[in-house]
Amino acid sequence: MDYLLTSLSAAIGLITQLNQEVLSTVGISLYTSLTAILLASVLGVPAGIALGLKQFTGRRLVLTLLNTLMSLPSVVIGLLLFGMLSRQGPLGGWELLYTPLAMIIGQTVLATPIVANYTLSVINGADNRIMSTAMTLGAGSLQSGWQLLKETRFGIMAAVIAGFGRVIGEVGVAMMLGGNIRGFTRTMTTAIALETSKGEFAFGLALGIVLMTIVLLINLFLNLLQHR
Amino acid sequence: MDYLLTSLSAAIGLITQLNQEVLSTVGISLYTSLTAILLASVLGVPAGIALGLKQFTGRRLVLTLLNTLMSLPSVVIGLLLFGMLSRQGPLGGWELLYTPLAMIIGQTVLATPIVANYTLSVINGADNRIMSTAMTLGAGSLQSGWQLLKETRFGIMAAVIAGFGRVIGEVGVAMMLGGNIRGFTRTMTTAIALETSKGEFAFGLALGIVLMTIVLLINLFLNLLQHR
Amino acid sequence: MKPVFSLQNIQLGRGNNFNLWIERLEVRDGVLYSLTGPNGAGKSTLLWLLAMLRRPESGAIYFGDTLVHGTRSELKKLRQQITLVEQAPYLFDDTVARNIAFGLRLRGIQGEERNNRISQALEDVGLGGFEKRKARELSGGEVRRVALARALALRPKVLLLDEPTANIDEASLQIVEALLTSLPQQGMTIIFSTHDLDQPERLGAEVIRMRDGKLEAATYPASPRQHVATAEKITWPRPLKISESSYLWL
């Protein structure tokens, strides 16, 4: 229990002192994860809605692939994109490796299937009169889809939160593509991994507690927004 | 592209030769992840249903906490449980550290909030006449809940698949609590992490492709089951 | 004889200032009641209350001799004697036969007997042979009739029907009306809501008329009975303020 207490008090210390380095690490985490989840939502929500509504040959296969992509380990995405972005890779010239942008790309790839799949479930569960009602009132298919999105907003919000949870907590992509460079691409999770590898378990856990506190604050804020 | 081709052919090599070591690693991955998702479903699905149906004071706070837990990085869970299971920790006497069981515990902790949250969304989206109809027909609250589960089975299935995707692809818990011991606690993901740290990127990616192939087969199988 | 239901000083609020407020109501055994009143009068709310799906905020409900108060297992036992067909009935996503089997299974009715009851109930509503049909592939009127069959198969002591004759065709209307008159003669108590104001007379039903959440005093002359004294003493076990979404009295 000693260990937990040490971590907890270290975490409280970190939070109350608002150490410059911790602040910058938190900032990088939030910047990459929020950007990634924004992109993933823009891609994943419409994809999920379309998959929920459209019938086409091969749909079942696409759904199975989507389920499979949800299991994609973040280190595998890291490896794949590393292959693309590395100097030798086809996109090496863009000089993206070991930059926050590379992390954002990787995290977007990671979150999109999750957001899409979750959205798909929400749409499957939604009342199927929503679309027809919108159409009988003169909406086109895009407008009807938009209305569907509004009607299922809590579910869609949950989908986005799920995706955010995945990227803010992941370490593989951030490590492989960001490189854990201090002050530049070091995120909370790569910092935790670093402390852990240094044997500073209590401090690693303290950082974990800080991360959870931040996520909790974000969720409280979203909760307030939802129930305004 | 060279890199991707190398990985792909290595992956095909691995799959066709069915190397003993790869087989055992796959076995350990599946054993731990399937057991963990089973436990997580047993805990998470009823929790999600209950949260979806019951009103109680503090419910919103519980939901916010649940959202937060979804972001729990796997290394943080690893650290936490490490603190419990290590020799110095309160449960050190159980000698669980660096065993598959420790990984199962960690992965269960990781997957349960995801399964519960996803289930909750499904229940929120479900027709609220399901419960009342079951009750008017004489069902008790447990029986009604069971019927609700049957009516939303596709959504619940998606929740379980999402949880499975999370654990089969995670590396933090498997690494911290399993220790990546060859032939004993080495999973596909820790093997990938190892190859990556050795600089054997292509081989790591090949293992990733093998993992994805296995998950794809599982999902195809589930898909067939669902649509039987 | 004891009334089947006896309600005293029931109060139940919903959104928008609507309040169901029933000073006294007694439902006699083996009688056919019609429930009429304008949209929003509270008919469906009253039926939910009688089906023990909603908890009143204050007041007392007696089912026979029992004060309905509510631990789960008690409620379940009481509820098994009452069946409600809702205004917009929900069918489980399964075959018609398995929809009807649901309640029978809960009552331990199995095998031959169960199958007989299922086909009998379907015959009763003019849907003989619909057993294998998927519930999700029925027309609006067919859905309502299956829901009715599902309730009839259970042979409850009290049958609550929320607009059972809406959406159904001419031939089915005749069948259902015949059931409504014949079943009470076999001892079943039925309360059905309707907007067809000729129907109560046609069926010889007693009329309960509602408006603005209250019974219209003139229409339903409740004779003074037992329990009245205790009514004031009832306090409900859980706080009154229940959000609308927690409607189920679990």
Add this chain to the structure above:
Amino acid sequence: MKPVFSLQNIQLGRGNNFNLWIERLEVRDGVLYSLTGPNGAGKSTLLWLLAMLRRPESGAIYFGDTLVHGTRSELKKLRQQITLVEQAPYLFDDTVARNIAFGLRLRGIQGEERNNRISQALEDVGLGGFEKRKARELSGGEVRRVALARALALRPKVLLLDEPTANIDEASLQIVEALLTSLPQQGMTIIFSTHDLDQPERLGAEVIRMRDGKLEAATYPASPRQHVATAEKITWPRPLKISESSYLWL
């Protein structure tokens, strides 16, 4: 005058061997039609088809002069002239006013004009003052009346109503029936389904009677008109086998 709708050799299958099969049907402008027939006859299916929500498997539909064939933007334009109130209407999870505003906004009707139309439509169905009410907190009959108001506010060329007088109270029935007779006089074409077999005569409606997916020949004497020659030539752009769940003709 050109018929508003003209259907030729329409075929549309659903689950369970049901087939809507309409050799010929012409709907004249400004006329009130009633659609009757037993449960499962295909009334709702036909109304869906006319609302251009479902694609037929073969045959031709003309809306005025236009062969309804279907790119999205075309369909949307045609659909804006037709409004359907479904058998079990769905209200968006919002206020009553915003439910009605939805279709008006799509048609670019704004501000004062929109508010006027909303309150007018609510008055029309006897729900004046319901603007701020939440759609999810309405009774069954109120829902149906709001759905009707939502359609009326759009002043469509063709109004399709699936059992508009089910679930509504006596007073509202009178109001709605008055609307059904008066609106066609202002040029609106209305087709409504009903199970009240006295209603068509009472309202002076032309009767379309259905059974087993077909029009009952005797009831609807369609005079031979144009287009007939082309009917055989229509081939639908996409394959016929569409799963039931992809019902929306996007």
Add this chain to the structure above:
Amino acid sequence: EHLRLATTTSTENSGLLDVLLPPFEEANNCRVDVLSVGTGKALKLGESGDVDVVLVHARSKEEKFVADGYGVDRRNIMYNDFVILGPIADPAGIAGSKKIAAALSRIAEKQEIFISRGDNSGTHIREMQLWQDIGVIPVGDWYLEVGRGMGEVITMANERGGYTLSDRGTYLAYQAKTDLVVVVEEIPGQFNSYGAIRVNPDRHPHLKVELAKRFLDYLVSSSARKLTTGFRVNGQQLFYIDE
């Protein structure tokens, strides 16, 4: 300007770079982006031109790296030595042994738990070399090949009450966090030397050649050497310099 340096976890985790880099960064008005990875990965990053300089410890691999034309200008930077760590109780009874190789064969004989890096790192390569020298093929329940970093392996050995081969630098960095002690050390030691190599600019024209050169020059400069030898963890020197 950013210079990219790929190095092993032992240098980064020990804290050495935190004292070594700032003077260089200041003097050259640049930043050194440190990618702390395993030796194998560091060299791979060099091969692909994703970093400008590598600082690693696996002599044979480094030489191959240069011979294959991926790197140029290899410099010896510093060294420390390998030791065997184990629990104080020393169940294999090897304490005081003067030869690491001999101690290993005794561990194998008594089948005491031994944790191996198993990750092709410099330390792992040395360990394999040692097994080969004594003619033992280490297999069995007692030999756990874990494929993790040195620090993690020390933690695992600590948890399991086993032995392991470690470089002294990492051990010193971990000393406060572990119950393990140095059971066997060799005099003169089993050396673990670190080399810095510039990635070959002929293969990767985008590399920062000038800055990389200056960096290597800095690493072998007397001021850097002073910082290196002066670096202490818990009062102990971690790294030595070949004079």
